[in-house]
Amino acid sequence: MKIILTQEVSGLGTPGDVVEVKDGYGRNYLLPRGYAIRWTKGAEKEVISIRRARAAREIRDLDHANEIAQQLSGLNVKLSARAGSGGRLFGSITPAEIVDAVKAAGGPSLDRRRLELPSPIKSTGSHHVRVRLHPEVVAKFDVAVLQSK
Template identity: 50%
Template sequence: MTSKLILTHDVTNLGHAGDVVEVKDGYARNYLIPRKLATPWSKGAQRQLDQMAEARRKQAISSLEDAQTAREWLASNVLTITAKAGDSGRLFGAITTAELVEAIKAAGGPTVDRRKIEVLRPMKSLGRHSASVRLHADVVAPLEVNVVAAR
C-alpha cells in the first residue's frame, strides 16, 4: 500500500518541501510523519501546499545568494573537531551532524540545518573526512572536517 503525502521539508532522494509524493505506508508512518518531514495529503492540506509554494518563490532569490555566500565559506574553511579516541585512533562513537553544526557555528560560519548535512561515510576515526551540505536546491557545498584527539 502507498500513502500520499505532502513534504514539509526537503528529503534526500525523495523531494523538496511542498512536493506531493507517494511512499510506502511504513516509510510514511514510521519515518516521515513522526519526524514532521511530511503531512498526510488531503484537500485541506492542498491549501497549505499552495502557501508553502508561494513562500518558497518569495525566498528563492535571496536564499540563493545567501547559499552561494555560505558555500564559499564552507569550501574555504576546514572544521576542526576534538573527540575522544582510543590508542588506535578510533573514536568512541561517531561525529554527528549536530556536532558538525556546532563546529560550524563556533568557527563563525553560516547557520546550517543539521538535516541538510550529508555524511557519506561515518566519521569514526581521527583524520580528515568529507561531507556535503545542501544549502539550496541548486547549491551543494563541500565540507572538510579534521578530527583530532582530545587531550
C-alpha cells in the same frame, strides 16, 4: 496515495509539497517515519505553515548559496572527541555536531539534513564533508577531528 511532505525526501520533494506516491511507500515508509502526513482538506491548511518555516531556513537564491559556499571553503572546523589508542573514536561524529562546530568556527548556520557524509566519521584526522546548499551548489570543507584528553 496523496501525501504532504513534512521533511525533505530526496527524489520526491521538499517540506510542504503535495505529492502522489504508491500506497505501500506512503503507508510503510513515509508516514511511520514522520516524513509525511496524509492529505486532507484540513491538512492542506497546514501546508502554509510548513512552507513559511521552510522559507525562513532556505537559502534565498543561487548567489546566496555561492556566498555561503565561499564562507565554508575558507573555514577551519575542528572537533574534539574521545578516542582510544590508534585514533578510533568511541562512537562517531554526528551531522549535528558538525553543524555546531561550523557555527562555533564563525561559519553560517546550516541544516544538518543537507550534510552529505560519504561514511560515518569514526576516527581522528581530517575528513571531507559536503553540503548541498542549493540544487546547483555543493560546498566542500574539511573537518579536523582531534582526540580529547
